[in-house]
Amino acid sequence: MRTRIKFCGLTRPGDVRLAVELGVDAIGLVFAAGSPRCLTPDQGASLRSAVPPLVDAVALFMDNPGSEVEAVVRRLKPDLLQFHGSESEAFCRSFGVPFIKTVAMGGGASDAATARKRYPSASAFLLDGHAPGQPGGRGERFDWTQVPSLGRPLFLAGGLAPANVAEAVRIVRPYAVDVSSGIEGAPGLKDGGRMQSFVDEVRRADRSAPE
Numbered sequence: 001m002r003t004r005i006k007f008c009g010l011t012r013p014g015d016v017r018l019a020v021e022l023g024v025d026a027i028g029l030v031f032a033a034g035s036p037r038c039l040t041p042d043q044g045a046s047l048r049s050a051v052p053p054l055v056d057a058v059a060l061f062m063d064n065p066g067s068e069v070e071a072v073v074r075r076l077k078p079d080l081l082q083f084h085g086s087e088s089e090a091f092c093r094s095f096g097v098p099f100i101k102t103v104a105m106g107g108g109a110s111d112a113a114t115a116r117k118r119y120p121s122a123s124a125f126l127l128d129g130h131a132p133g134q135p136g137g138r139g140e141r142f143d144w145t146q147v148p149s150l151g152r153p154l155f156l157a158g159g160l161a162p163a164n165v166a167e168a169v170r171i172v173r174p175y176a177v178d179v180s181s182g183i184e185g186a187p188g189l190k191d192g193g194r195m196q197s198f199v200d201e202v203r204r205a206d207r208s209a210p211e
């Protein structure tokens, strides 16, 4: 199976264009307050316009007020929303856009055990290495041998980088991998060489994996 790739936390049109050229499946745009990658709706709209059809634009939030999510949904028309905080199922689905729910793996597997029941309409779960209540995008990985079965497509995130993503894909066989800091030169500024190496490594792992 071809592992899908999501690059998250892009802040520059040139980074979006290169990600698309490299064949990534989804681009994550961060609207979480306090993040070094946080965009205004205007900045987000400009980046979104560089995402062509058949590549998903994902708008990411962490406990934002509903009015902020609505404003981004209206302006950007994202393909997917990603909720990173303690948002309820009802809140996540109230915008009428399919959503991914992040599950924090840094505090152990307890959140993961409840996520499947708590978010019945999530299109996918994204397992991330940070502790519950903490922001992501900080390169924190978790034990890849402790991946729960959640009955939905699984995005593996947290501390992935060109040097370790092939191993992660071989161990977990996720639906998709998601990376932010591991392809950056500085927070929010993606590095072209690392973006290319990350994609190459995922494809290498896909070729060597049994069908």
Ligand SMILES: O=C(O)c1ccccc1NCC(=O)[C@H](O)[C@H](O)COP(=O)(O)O
Binding pocket: 008, 009, 028, 030, 032, 035, 036, 037, 038, 060, 061, 062, 084, 128, 134, 135, 136, 137, 138, 139, 140, 157, 158, 159, 160, 178, 179, 180, 181, 182
């Ligand atoms: O990227 C951020 O700054 C951020 C802030 C607040 C909540 C979530 C955030 N990012 C979440 C992501 O989707 C990251 O891609 C994910 O945590 C993986 O990050 P990394 O370990 O740096 O690859």
